[in-house]
Amino acid sequence: MAVTHHARASKRELEVLVMLGAHRSNADIAAMLHISVRTVENHVSSLLRKYGVADRRALGELAVQVQAGAPAPGRLAGLPPALTTFVGRSAEREHLVETLRDARLVTLVGPGGMGKTRLVGQIAEAAGPFFPSGGAFVELAAARDGYVAQAVAAALGVTERPQQALEDAVVERLGESRSLLVLDNCEHVIDAVARFAERVLAGCPGTHILSTSRERLGISGERAVPLGPLPLESDAERLFIDRATAADPGFAADPAVIAKLCARLDGMPLAIELAAARSASLGETGLLAALDDHLRLVAGGRGRNERHRSLRAVIGWSHDLLDDEEQALFRRLAVFAGAFNLDAAAAVSSVGNPCGAIADVLGRLADKSLVTVHHRGAAARWRMLQTVRAFAIDRLDASGERPEIQARHLRWAAGIATELETKLDGDDWYEEFDRLADDLREALAVAPEGPGELPHQLARALAHLAYTRRFLMESLGHYRTAAERAPAPGEAAADLHAAAAVTHAIGDDGQRPFDLLIAAANLAQSAGDRGATATALAQAVTTAKRHPAGFAAEVPHERLCELLDAARSAADGSGNAVVAARLAEATAWAAASSRSIGATSGRHQADPTLAEAAVAAARATGDPVLISAALDAVATADLVAGRTADLRRIMDERLTLLPAMPRHDPSAAQEIIDTYRMAHLAALGGGDLPAALSIGQQTMDDDLAGSSYHSAALLLTPLVLSGRFDEALRMAGTAWEGWRRASRPRTGTMSPPMAAVALVHGLRGDDEGYALWRSRAIDVIGELPPHPTFLTMVDARLALHAGRLEDAAALVRLAFNGTRSWSPPYAQAVGAELAVVAGLSDARALLSAAERHDNAWVSACTARARGRLDGDATALADAVAGWERIGARFERACTLLLLPDRFAEGQRDLAALGVRVPVH
16 A cells, blocks of 8 residues: 655653753653653653664664754755646556665666656655655756765765765765665766666665666666656556646547557656646647657557657657747757756746746746746756756757757856855855756856856856855865966966865875965976965975875975075065065974974975975964964974973964955865864863863864764764763764765774773773773774874773773783873873882873873873872862863762762762773
């Protein structure tokens, strides 16, 4: 039987759903909502029934999706509104809904004009209750090859972030939730759709895909369902009458004549609709006679190809009935890949034709079903069905007008893209870009080859728009295209300079931006632009020293000196403050390497004195991006020297500069991303847990700063150190699965969060969970290094908590093996306390060494160790106060256990955290 929508959840049920996402028991939920456990059970049963999921775990996953801003349960983003009544196909609907429940990839196969789009819209709506996490209806008719992921991402509201491809972002958003993707009109991009579908099906076990195409996708597990014509003597005639009545409310015809018409049209829905649209003017008998002339050519069989030729004959017949004005506009509108408004239609029609006259002709074409119209408020947009558009393109080619009409389309696209650039500080442009993007891409792709003012204008504007829309790889490609299409080398240099900036947003620091900057400098030099030459060369030097990890091999110092000398020579006497600031920044980085040739530490540090000079030069420009870049040179010098307080001061200033940085300007990307990263490390390095949590949350909320899994990972370590264990565990799965779906990149930034999660499991006595997350902490970096990591701290902390002292000496030695980063002070503080409890002979010396670190967490830990070593209650009280200042609940509770008069309070706090009482 047909599937209907289940009722949506009530407000109280949604409250229960959120708590299930927090892994609360029924008893906990009952207590928090002041209701009975039986009532909670009833709500859970209702949620399972309404959202069509099997168990509490699935409801918990659904709750996480809802809180993360995913589409509302069961809602399919982008589902096109029904402009006419849906007629027939009841058997097909029931079969497809059942098939979609069982198969993860279902392709509805049939020729154009068979009604596939309307049918899958019905299926998607009917199947909604089986996909509680919603999904998206993605129209691919206007998409070009290579832009399938963009179309899906636009429908889901997904964007790229550093070190995360757009497909990976889509996969991460869908996750393991039960979602539905409808991919409509796949035939012209079928290879790209097949690759994308395989990626989604492999990475998103709960996602089902329903596609429409003129041929199957051809991948494993696909269930192809052919769609035939409407049955005669029933649905076909009903459709004709419905559409004819819509065109002429007084329509009445002989059923026998309608049956003959539908038979001649082979029951094809689009052919029937086109014919019915003419019934008001011709009447059913005139319609039958007129059709005979065009259908006479289609004799013989009634297979798929014959039916499709029959449809084209009907389109041709309908076209031939148009007057000259209607035919001209009809063929010219074929240049639009997607929907268009009245202004766009006027732009490609005859020059000087007023919008009122165009609107009149458009209305007549819509009445004849040759274009469809969709009203949104006072605005209207039109589009051609793909089968109709293919015929219109043939007519455009036959007319000889295609080059001229494509030129008009290019002029319109360049103008509208440039106009959209002026709206980037507001909110209106975003949705408009998604509607227009396919046509902008189409206009650029078919533009005449070689340099040209309009192709260059469009490519540059499209690159800028794509960047702001956070389609980062697309933006990079358009900037490269802009450089190729630039009419002059100076403009090409600016495009490559912007491309280099975009690579930082992508997360590709190092070789690629370096090469792009060198190419930009060469073009600027050939254009005679000395300032642009100097700036690009200086930034290339800075890139080589600031991001050495991005190079397969270190750029030789001699090469950097040559580039810097060339930059100084180009800038000689220019008096440009921006150029001077970039040169000062590059000089600071290069000077440090000149004194550290062959030393590993010289690969990422700047000369402190020259870095301060670079800051002064940057401040003279007033540009927050330049000031932040120069401050980073000072910050790295402070980091290398271990000046924690100075580093925090610099990072606080960089954070205050963020609001002034334009989010739509690629040149700001590097500083926005780096500021969050460095500020978070500085906060952790200083043991300021509230600041680390705040910065981590800001990073998660920023659409440019990092992938959601990376942002979640940033929060894990300070959450665990703060004793917010349940929050950390809820977020841990997101971080791990996101990293896994992003093709498991090797990164040291993911190891501490994984180790922190292992610590929670270990403290709660979950040995299996501890072993799992400990192995993951190692997995993300490949192997454990010989120096202390955050995992060293975790191992030592668990040994201290459990009173396992047999390996204390080895753990302490590793903790004090020394390296310059934010985590060793934590390992050394816990190592020193472990040495005290284990009675190691050098415990006092180790504790003195650990106390030298300027870190609030470390200070509280070493105060506790000092209290233990000397039996000093005052030191223990100082430790409690230190933990309270930074919000470290767990460590505060453990310290209270060492104070006899507060032992019971410590016990209660540990019990609330789910942690067993430690061994002392």
